[in-house]
Amino acid sequence: MRILVAEDDKKVRSHVVGALRAAGHAVDDTGDGEEAQWLLMEHSYDAAVLDIMMPGRDGVRVTRAVRAAGRATLILLATARSDIQDRVSGLDAGADDYIVKPYSTEELLARLRALQRRAKPDLDPVLRVADLEIDLRARVARRDGQEISLTNREFSLLEVLAEASPRPVSKATLVERVWDQHFDSGTNVLNVYISYLRKKVDLPGCVPLLQTLRGIGFALREDAP
Amino acid sequence: MNFRLRIVAWSVLSIVLIVGVLFGAAHWHLDGELRKEGRDLSHGSHPDWTIHGSYTDAEVQDILGELMTVWLWIAVPLLLASVGVGYSIAVRSLRPVRRINQELASLNSLSFAQGVHLPERDAELAALVHHINDLLGRVGKSYQEMAEYSSRVAHELRLPLTLLRLRLEAVAPELPPEVSEDLQEEIHHLSQLVERSLLMAKAEGGTLEHEIQPIDLSALLEDLHDGYSILADQADITLQWQPEPGLTVHSDPSLLRQILHNLLGNAIRHGSGEIHVEARSLDGGQHVLLEIRNRIAEGDTSLLGTGTGLRLVRAIISTLAGASFQTAEIDGNYIARLELLCCESEEEHALTSTSGKSDEAPLLQNGPH
Secondary structure, three states, X not given: OEEEEEOOOHHHHHHHHHHHHHOOOEEEEEOOHHHHHHHHHHXXXXXXXXXXXXXXXXXXXXXXXXHHOOOOOEEEEEEOOOOHHHHHHHHHOOOOEEEEOOOOHHHHHHHHHHHHHHHOOOOOOEEEEOOEEEEOOOOEEEEOOEEEOOOHXXXXXXXXXXXXXXXXXXXXXXXXXXXXXXXOXXXXXXXXXXXHHHHHHOOOOOOOOEEEEOOOEEEEOOOOO | OOHHHHHHHHHHHHHHHHHHHHHHHXXXXXXXXXXXXXXXXXXXXXXXXXXXXXXXXXXXXXXXXXXXXXXXXHHHHXXXXXXXXXXXXXXXXXXXXXXXXXXXXXXXXXXXXXXXXXXXXXXXXXXXXXXXXXXXXXXXXXHHHHHXXXXXXXHHHHHHHHHHHHHHHHHHHHOOHHHHHHXXXXXXXXXXXXXXXHHHHHHHHOOOOOOOEEEEHHHHHHHHHHHHHHHHHHOOOEEEEEEOOOOEEEEXXXXXXXXXXXXXXXXXXXXXXXXXXXXXXXXXXXXXXXXXXXXXXXOOOHHHOOOHHHHHHHXXXXXXXXXXXXXXXXXXXXXXXXXXXEHHHHHHHHXXXXXXXXXXXXXXXXXOO
């Protein structure tokens, strides 16, 4: 995807841009709202990550202007504010989604993927990692053609790992995305679920896909890249 | 002795004293006069002119006895009347004080600024009310400033936390695994702490927004069950999970999750032996009662109010119409009871409740914040 990142904090912007580029996206960036609006009007982007609090023009106003001009760029608003009113005003202005700081790279990428899937419903709903297939629409997973019986939680965990594959996902991101941000479980529950999933996915005789990367998190991939 | 009884006692004693003095004076005067009447009197210049005494000593005693009886007939109803009058005066005098007490009891962090009101003009109480309102105003302002400060700090912290998280993800492969895992976990904890502080500041500062909707509480508890079962197993705790099926409440999904996580997390962290989690319909379907009971681990006093978890629960509950929360410690067991409004009664409650708090009497004593 071609993505515009508009964020006034240089360090955050630099990391977000780096992470998106590492994930294979073409990225432009700016720290100014007016410049962001000009870029979005002048160039064709698939998606934009706009910080709400920016000098020049805030993210909500930029979104409104872009929508008024008839642009269909997918817009993800990023902010340190989580008030319902802020969220509503952003979505009312025409934003497609809203992400609250502090977010992880994987969460940002997952939101962008979800936006892309929503915008293009004809995209293949099946994620594939080696001989593992995950049908997001039917919520069914198959390994080598054999259906795997999974609970809802296990399926969600597999979905997050498959979406990020081959990149690893941190434990904190997995807990936040599969359980919820209020669940203060440490990583105990996650480790137990990973072991459940490993028993179901990495059957004897199959190539192990679910990898533990100590200090980083977990990854679903055939071999380390 | 309370103030009301003291006023009654004062009234009765006053009447008794007045009646006693009057009676004593009358008795003494009559006794003297009658005894004077009982003596023979002779004229100073004509000793043979003599008036013989009218009363004998026995007659005087008899008359005084009669007088005593009459006094007693009058005194008993007079005493009873004085008790009644005294009680009535006490109740009337203390009515404004009772009203001030009620208004003070209904105040919370969101309504300090309202102060208390005194309809009757009473110089003594007006001064008291003025000082109370002055104090409440200062407390409310401090509270508001503290909530705004916490909220501002929490917002400010989100940016560096984002940066920390993104940077750590980028350099994680180069760090020793145990260092990287520790840092990730600490950043996650810090993020949760910031979110909780922000939530608490908003709830206590009166700016917490809700997205109230019907929530299948039974399904929500079922969703939480597997995670807490694992945590309980690891802590060598037996989890007795007994919610009724089909319970639906009217609440904010995210806030309700936060409340349940805090209560269940507290029970696992500070409990021992068995933890009972029960949910059932209450008041003929008006409310749903969620009760969490656990034995308090030996030497653990965290559940008795030193942590922020329960404070956050109380702060959130104080903003949810029709919800209430009580805790108690009975024989080494800690009990947390959460009452939530059922869907069917929400509309009715909205018409009758303006305070955002349950009108019902507390089921258990409130634990310390």
